Amino acid sequence: MTAVLFALTAMLWGGGALATAMQASVTSAPWSVALRMALAGLILLGYGLIRGVPLAIPRKDRWAVALQGLLFFAVAFIAFYEATARMPSGLAALVLSTSSLFAALMARAALGIAISSGFVWGALCGILGLAVIFVPGAAASRVAPLAGFGWALVAALATGAGTTIGARNQHAGLPVVAVLGWGAFAGAAASALWALATGTTFAIDPSVSYLLSFLYLAIAASCVTFMLYFELVRRLGPGRAAYTLAVVPLIALVLSALFEHLTLGWPVLAGAGAILAGNVLVLSR
Incomplete structure (x- = not known):
């Protein structure tokens, strides 16, 4: 069952990278994320009501749910939207996959969760992979892709931190649907404030591509995937659950090559191989 959850999470988020790139139009990233999370929150809490899941969050835990919403549902998503507006979505997803490194480090520091003995080597592989892909662009002063890299790295950091807070909330015994629903609303509010x-300026893109990608992101890549992902966090821990984001780029890179004309030359393939190998080392037992 865990393998099925893992595969579904990776596939839905892999398609989400391309759908996010399709959102870069009239509606700005913060407003797109605010609308997406508001709809996701309504669906998640509505689902909880139908299933009879307790939706109240104890007062002592509300700060943690709000912080998870701020990091995972606002900062990470806004940063990833900004990244895909500046670089191919497959490359942005590749940078995002390094969140497994950050999640493992943060979980060790905040929750005392042990990391594997291969962490240092894995981290070095990840850094090397990013350098192989993006240093040539830096040498050529390609401003837009480098800005995209910066935004994608912010998304990875926020995802790692949000994953760790999510593990804390689950250890506190909070219902996953309630945490995700209220967290999505917190993310929507934070994005709107941003x-x-x-x-x-608030503006809605009425195009079919925007609306379809918005629905996919709000329902499949948010509501469904969030529940799958944080169930993996419960089963595997935050570092190993974040490894799904190491598989996402494989799907995202293929979709990016098909629809965004990304050239899968040797720097991309070699860098991707190093990053994925690094994540395997970091998360190995």
């Missing part, structure tokens, strides 16, 4: 604070 948009207002930066003076971002």
Whole structure:
């Protein structure tokens, strides 16, 4: 069953990278994330009501649910939207996969969860892989892809931190659906505040591609995948659950090559191999 959860999570999020790239249009990233998370929150809490799941969050745990929402459902997603607007979605997903490194480190520091003996070598492989892919772009002063790399790295950091807080919330015995539903609302509120604070104009893109990708992201790549992912966190721990994000780039890279004309040359393939090998070392027993 765990293998099925793992595969579904990777496939849905792999398709989500390309769908996110399709969102880069009239509607800005913060407003797209705010709308997506608001709809996801409604669906998740509605599902909880239908199933009779307790939805109240104890007062002592509300800060942690809000923090998970801020990191995982706002900062990580806004940063990833910004990344895919500046670089192929497959490469952005590849950078995002390094969240397994950050999740393992943060879980060790915050929760005392042990990391594998191969962590140092795995981290070095991940850094080497990123360098192989992105250093040539830096040498050529390709500003947009490098800015995309920066945003994708922020998304990886926030995802790792949000995953660790999610593990804390599950250890506290909080219902997953309630945490995800209220966390999505917290993410929606934080994203809207981000948009207002930066003076971002609210506008809706009425195109079919935007609306279809929005529904896919809000339902399949948010509601369904969030529940699958944090069930993996419960079963495997935050570091090993984040390994799904090491598989996502394989799907995202293929889709990016098919629909975004990404050239899978030797730097991309070699870098991807090093990053994925690094994640395997980090998460090995």
